[in-house]
Amino acid sequence: MENNIFLQVEKTYQFMKDVFIELGISEEDAGICADVLIASDLRGIKSHGIGRLKMYYDRIKAGLINPKTDIEIIKDKKSVAVWDGKHSMGHVVAKKAMQTAIDKAQKYGLGSVAVRNSTHFGIAGYYPLMAIQNNMIGMAVTNARPSVAPTFSYEPIFGTNPIAFSAPSDMEFPFLFDAATSIIQRGKVEVYNRKKVDIPGEWIIDNNGDFLKNPGEIIKKLLNKNAALLPIGGLGETDGGHKGYGLAILVEILSAALQNGSYLDDLSGIKDGKNTYHQLGHFFLAINIDFYTDIDDFKKIVGNIMRKLKNSKKLSKEQEIFVAGEKEFYKGPEIKKSGIQINPGLQQNLKIIQDELKIKTKIL
């Protein structure tokens, strides 16, 4: 703990924006990328904020992400659009796609955009929250490079495929479920690795089905396909592993099949032994509540559901009952005050970027 430092939020945002600009991204797009990353840190999601900057830095430098946004509209028919992201920054493609879905929902009641050939877009929850600003339901899903095994397999053949769904409520915060369909996602393994702490649960297996605990070993084995993350519910069917597996494939289908995109092991970023584009697919949906019912009635019902859940009988007096989106909503003000915690492993990564790109906004 003693070697951790805390970075001021504004400065961290500016640092990330400067890094993206130095990497050849336009000022406007760099602002979008930095905003999605800082939103993750402000929600207390350490795996997808500044902790992920080095991944984007490495991929842009390696030519695996196109810093210049280049979106091709493949189809655009009333409430539906299909885009090709041409390996541009996923955050920028995703933000524009969600905005288009919202614009379509304004006009048609529903709006959806399916995207192929995109890149890692950060936290999925950022995009449905844009729908909330417009009194709409929002949903975003994406496939990801393979790291998870199907029930009864040890082969990491599909990604951590997150689902993010948000609905406005009359509470202080909207309902926002935003999580991977695997028990643990890759970014959290990296967080354990930077902290040099073993993985606590039975969440990751090797090719013999034995549980792995050492995050450094897991990261190497995941790259060589000698380890696999488990879907929500874990190993086998006993604890419902098949349900997490099913949800992940729901995401895979929405993220690949609707846009004639790549899927499963074609997203590994490796072809014929060489690094290549990840070719990710995303799917965004906006639902205009106003076309269905009165917005205030809707918010009240969602709020009532959330309040009832929160007031359900507690297993233990000390433990608070939460609803999805709640903890992260209240993290923001705390983190703005305390700053963003950066452990020594992350400090090292950021120092490399700061020095190599000669970034003016010094954070270390």
Ligand SMILES: NC(=O)c1ccc[n+]([C@@H]2O[C@H](COP(=O)([O-])OP(=O)(O)OC[C@H]3O[C@@H](n4cnc5c(N)ncnc54)[C@H](O)[C@@H]3O)[C@@H](O)[C@H]2O)c1
């Ligand atoms: N882009 C990608 O490829 C990719 C892949 C995987 C995950 N992610 C992102 O990583 C982030 C973290 O994912 P994760 O799987 O580690 O999430 P997680 O396991 O931390 O679960 C988070 C979700 O659970 C809710 N939650 C937490 N405690 C709760 C409680 N006690 N009661 C009710 N709800 C509760 C949260 O509000 C949130 O909606 C997400 O933002 C996700 O989109 C991105």
